[in-house]
Amino acid sequence: MAPAQLRLVFLTIFLRFIAAQQNDGSVSVGASLTATSDVKPWLSSSGEFAFGFKQVQGNDNFLLSIWYEKIPDKTIVWYPEEGRMVPTGSKVELLRESGLVLTDPQGTQVWRSGSISAVASGFMNDTGNFVVFGSNSRKLWGSFDFPANTLLPTQVMERGGGMKSTTSATNFSGGRFQLRFQEDGNLVLNTRDILSGNAYDAYYTSDTDDATNSTNSGEQVIFDATGYMYILRRNGQRFDLTPRGSLPSGDYYHRATLDSDGVFRQYYFPKNPTSNTTWKVIWFVPRDICNIGGNLDSGACGYNNVCSLKDNRPNCECPQGFSLLDPNNPNGDCKPDFTPTCDEVDSIDFIELDNIDWPNSDYVHMKPSDNDTCKSSCLEDCFCAVAIYRDNECWKKRLPLSNGRERDNVKAFVKYRVGDRPLPNTPLQIPPPQYPPRLPGEKKDGTSLIVVGSVLLGTSVFVIFVLIGVICVGFFVIYKKKPRNTYSIIKDVETNLPRFTYQELVEATDGFKDELGKGAFGTVYKGVIGKRIVAVKKLNTVVQDGEKEFKTEVDVIARTHQKNLVQLLGYCDDGEQRVLVYEFMSNGTLAEYLFGDTKPTWRQRSFIAVGIAKGLAYLHEECSTQIIHCDIKPKNILLDDYFNAKISDFGLAKLLMMNQSHTNTGIRGTKGYVAPEWFRNMPVTVKVDVYSFGVLLLEIISCRKSLVYESGEKGVAVLTDLAWDCYQEGRLDTFVENDLEAFDDYKKLATFVMVGLWCVQENSFLRPTMRKVIQMLEGGIEVAEPPCPCSVSSY
Numbered sequence: 108m109a110p111a112q113l114r115l116v117f118l119t120i121f122l123r124f125i126a127a128q129q130n131d132g133s134v135s136v137g138a139s140l141t142a143t144s145d146v147k148p149w150l151s152s153s154g155e156f157a158f159g160f161k162q163v164q165g166n167d168n169f170l171l172s173i174w175y176e177k178i179p180d181k182t183i184v185w186y187p188e189e190g191r192m193v194p195t196g197s198k199v200e201l202l203r204e205s206g207l208v209l210t211d212p213q214g215t216q217v218w219r220s221g222s223i224s225a226v227a228s229g230f231m232n233d234t235g236n237f238v239v240f241g242s243n244s245r246k247l248w249g250s251f252d253f254p255a256n257t258l259l260p261t262q263v264m265e266r267g268g269g270m271k272s273t274t275s276a277t278n279f280s281g282g283r284f285q286l287r288f289q290e291d292g293n294l295v296l297n298t299r300d301i302l303s304g305n306a307y308d309a310y311y312t313s314d315t316d317d318a319t320n321s322t323n324s325g326e327q328v329i330f331d332a333t334g335y336m337y338i339l340r341r342n343g344q345r346f347d348l349t350p351r352g353s354l355p356s357g358d359y360y361h362r363a364t365l366d367s368d369g370v371f372r373q374y375y376f377p378k379n380p381t382s383n384t385t386w387k388v389i390w391f392v393p394r395d396i397c398n399i400g401g402n403l404d405s406g407a408c409g410y411n412n413v414c415s416l417k418d419n420r421p422n423c424e425c426p427q428g429f430s431l432l433d434p435n436n437p438n439g440d441c442k443p444d445f446t447p448t449c450d451e452v453d454s455i456d457f458i459e460l461d462n463i464d465w466p467n468s469d470y471v472h473m474k475p476s477d478n479d480t481c482k483s484s485c486l487e488d489c490f491c492a493v494a495i496y497r498d499n500e501c502w503k504k505r506l507p508l509s510n511g512r513e514r515d516n517v518k519a520f521v522k523y524r525v526g527d528r529p530l531p532n533t534p535l536q537i538p539p540p541q542y543p544p545r546l547p548g549e550k551k552d553g554t555s556l557i558v559v560g561s562v563l564l565g566t567s568v569f570v571i572f573v574l575i576g577v578i579c580v581g582f583f584v585i586y587k588k589k590p591r592n593t594y595s596i597i598k599d600v601e602t603n604l605p606r607f608t609y610q611e612l613v614e615a616t617d618g619f620k621d622e623l624g625k626g627a628f629g630t631v632y633k634g635v636i637g638k639r640i641v642a643v644k645k646l647n648t649v650v651q652d653g654e655k656e657f658k659t660e661v662d663v664i665a666r667t668h669q670k671n672l673v674q675l676l677g678y679c680d681d682g683e684q685r686v687l688v689y690e691f692m693s694n695g696t697l698a699e700y701l702f703g704d705t706k707p708t709w710r711q712r713s714f715i716a717v718g719i720a721k722g723l724a725y726l727h728e729e730c731s732t733q734i735i736h737c738d739i740k741p742k743n744i745l746l747d748d749y750f751n752a753k754i755s756d757f758g759l760a761k762l763l764m765m766n767q768s769h770t771n772t773g774i775r776g777t778k779g780y781v782a783p784e785w786f787r788n789m790p791v792t793v794k795v796d797v798y799s800f801g802v803l804l805l806e807i808i809s810c811r812k813s814l815v816y817e818s819g820e821k822g823v824a825v826l827t828d829l830a831w832d833c834y835q836e837g838r839l840d841t842f843v844e845n846d847l848e849a850f851d852d853y854k855k856l857a858t859f860v861m862v863g864l865w866c867v868q869e870n871s872f873l874r875p876t877m878r879k880v881i882q883m884l885e886g887g888i889e890v891a892e893p894p895c896p897c898s899v900s901s902y
């Protein structure tokens with residue numbers, strides 16, 4: 108050996124001796140770390156994962172943990188069971204006789220890596236797994252085998268495995284939620300009693316247990332290296348947890364964490380982040396954490412607390428008359444600010460709360476009842492602490508109340524002793540109903556005001572996009588039935604949607620009796636599920652064979668959440684029967700509204716037009732899978748209680764086996780709204796929807812139908828011609844048939860007509876995108892003079 112090489116070997120040995128860890132991720136026996144604020148962790152070879160002491164909750168609290176070293180907030184992915192915090196001076200050592208040992212400054216052992224011996228080395232793997240090896244590289248212990256609250260790619264959970272949520276973001280001791288891969292092959296989430304560790308009812312199950320399918324139950328939970336999570340069944344089939352095709356392409360970190368709010372989420376984070384990047388959610392269960400109510404626990408928030416979903420996170424707020432037991436834990440219990448009372452009737456009064464329900468802990472149920480009877484019955488009943496009134500039913504309850512959540516049309520009467528009147532604390536904010544906003548352009552106080560208006564609108568367009576973005580992430584409440592109801596809802600993990608049996612829907616619709624309407628894809632019936640009125644759409648022409656494709660499409664539809672889209676609530680896929688369950692829209696279709704006896708006001712109409720544009724822009728540009736609607740027309744626009752426009756039937760064109768992105772032969776859509784490219788063997792793009800929207804917009808402006816039928820003839824589309832003629836000749840008053848309200852709002856009227864004309868251009872490249880349409884409609888950008896939409900008005 109040459110002297111230089113010899114020196115190198117010595118140097119290497121020397122360096123190993125002082126540093127105890129090489130940048131190849133290995134850790135030698137005898138190495139240790141002491142908890143101080145500047146202690147260097149043991150890094151994996153890529154430097155992506157670190158094992159060591161992390162300061163949490165102030166200076167003197169260290170958590171032995173593994174974290175992402177290259178992510179700014181150094182997200183923790185593992186810590187020893189129970190997440191005990193240790194003070195400065197605590198030490199972790201890798202010992203030959205006992206593996207990893209954590210001791211406090213007094214030398215008392217706090218934790219160790221199981222009963223192992225004959226340790227040869229440790230290794231911080233680039234996967235995030237810290238492994239302790241014995242001789243012959245035999246694995247003695249690995250952090251992946253003892254997950255804390257997070258699973259990482261390449262990690263596998265065997266039957267019997269599990270993990271707990273943390274108490275909060277900074278307290279790593281076991282919280283109220285746990286995930287278990289049970290011995291029977293079922294993956295479940297359940298609440299637990301922190302003191303005893305008892306598990307309560309599951310609020311999510313994968314139904315991959317032996318009892319459900321003895322030959323094909325779940326064997327392992329696998330998080331593969333590419334970022335997909337699934338349950339591997341005994342016969343090798345997969346039960347997908349991460350929806351297929353949902354992962355972003357590119358270089359990302361992935362993790363799945365049971366968060367302290369009880370939601371199990373899969374996150375990703377770019378390996379080359381731009382500034383202010385945060386973890387983003389790919390997938391999560393349960394859909395509605397506010398709705399997990401078992402009978403023995405408090406729910407997602409504490410006792411007496413009320414849960415509402417905000418960005419798919421539970422937002423807990425004590426109702427009026429209650430305040431937090433522990434002010435530092437907003438998700439904890441609320442205590443009454445008054446003395447619950449059993450006094451004589453004349454010293455009792457009630458706090459009345461709107462839209463709050465505590466579905467459990469009742470002891471009397473009266474049906475039918477009315478609100479006054481409900482209240483007085485509680486007044487006279489010594490045991491009654493709270494009465495809940497809803498839909499002619501009354502429930503009397505005792506304290507503490509559990510599983511509180513926001514729910515429409517519920518009245519809660521909370522009893523207290525007069526003289527004990529609780530201080531009015533901030534009542535729960537229930538958003539007021541949304542009415543069409545007054546747009547600045549609507550005031551006609553001269554041009555200067557309109558200029559100011561456009562500037563303001565320019566700003567609000569931005570705000571709206573931010574809001575759309577937020578809404579896109581999802582604000583989603585599915586009505587889930589209480590366990591005591593008779594429906595057996597199977598939540599499908601692939602779609603995260605309740606899945607109904609056909610029989611359940613037959614019952615819900617009373618045998619498909621009350622028909623609401625017929626469309627290209629099927630017939631819609633009114634139904635009731637639980638207490639919620641729903642629209643049940645029986646698909647009649649699904650030609651697709653694969654159950655898989657159906658689910659994929661349903662999943663795509665289910666993942667669209669926008670105010671101007673009708674929300675899918677569930678589905679049925681029972682043999683031949685394919686049924687979709689949607690929210691029910693009380694105000695019918697836009698067709699009825701627009702062409703009915705009384706003409707809606709210009710203000711309402713323009714509000715609706717902008718709403719539809721927003722819904723379409725979302726489908727085209729903001730959801731994860733682009734959706735071309737292909738059949739935009741007034742019959743497919745529904746109106747909710749507040750006349751918000753909601754687009755229905757989106758995503759169904761795809762379901763009917765149409766090859767959307769390519770040239771195709773089977774024309775989809777409705778005469779009068781169909782873009783010319785359908786007839787020209789040209790590629791069909793989102794611009795076909797823009798065309799249909801243009802026709803629809805002209806209809807909304809003028810309250811005229813796009814097709815005019817002349818004495819038994821086939822319809823002739825003349826509206827675009829009429830619009831063009833009126834526009835060119837400056838006779839918009841004729842176009843709106845002397846609608847004074849619209850005419851008084853001339854600038855907006857002209858803008859709308861011009862946008863409509865741009866949208867129905869024959870050349871699809873001339874048509875604006877829906878995003879641009881919104882900006883133009885809202886006055887954010889000037890609209891240029893449109894060219895003639897000639898020769899496209901009839902076919």
Ligand SMILES: *[C@@H]1O[C@H](CO)[C@@H](O)[C@H](O)[C@H]1NC(C)=O
Nearest residue numbers: 230231232233234236238261
């Ligand atoms: C690190 O993890 C990967 C993936 O599980 C594995 O293939 C590799 O052998 C591990 N390295 C060591 C030294 O254990």
Ligand SMILES: *[C@@H]1O[C@H](CO)[C@@H](O)[C@H](O)[C@H]1NC(C)=O
Nearest residue numbers: 192274278279280281282301
């Ligand atoms: C962490 O939460 C547990 C209950 O889950 C509590 O007993 C403990 O005191 C908390 N620790 C700190 C440091 O707040």
Ligand SMILES: *[C@@H]1O[C@H](CO)[C@@H](O)[C@H](O)[C@H]1NC(C)=O
Nearest residue numbers: 319320321322323324342344
């Ligand atoms: C169990 O799984 C097998 C294989 O996928 C399937 O053929 C069988 O129908 C399933 N049984 C039940 C009861 O679901």
Ligand SMILES: *[C@@H]1O[C@H](CO)[C@@H](O)[C@H](O)[C@H]1NC(C)=O
Nearest residue numbers: 179180380381382383384385
């Ligand atoms: C990033 O976030 C910080 C703190 O939240 C903020 O001060 C800063 O302006 C943000 N930077 C960008 C580019 O958004």
Ligand SMILES: *[C@@H]1O[C@H](CO)[C@@H](O)[C@H](O)[C@H]1NC(C)=O
Nearest residue numbers: 459477478479480482483518
């Ligand atoms: C019951 O409802 C009626 C009609 O909505 C209302 O006038 C009355 O004030 C309500 N009573 C109580 C106790 O809320």
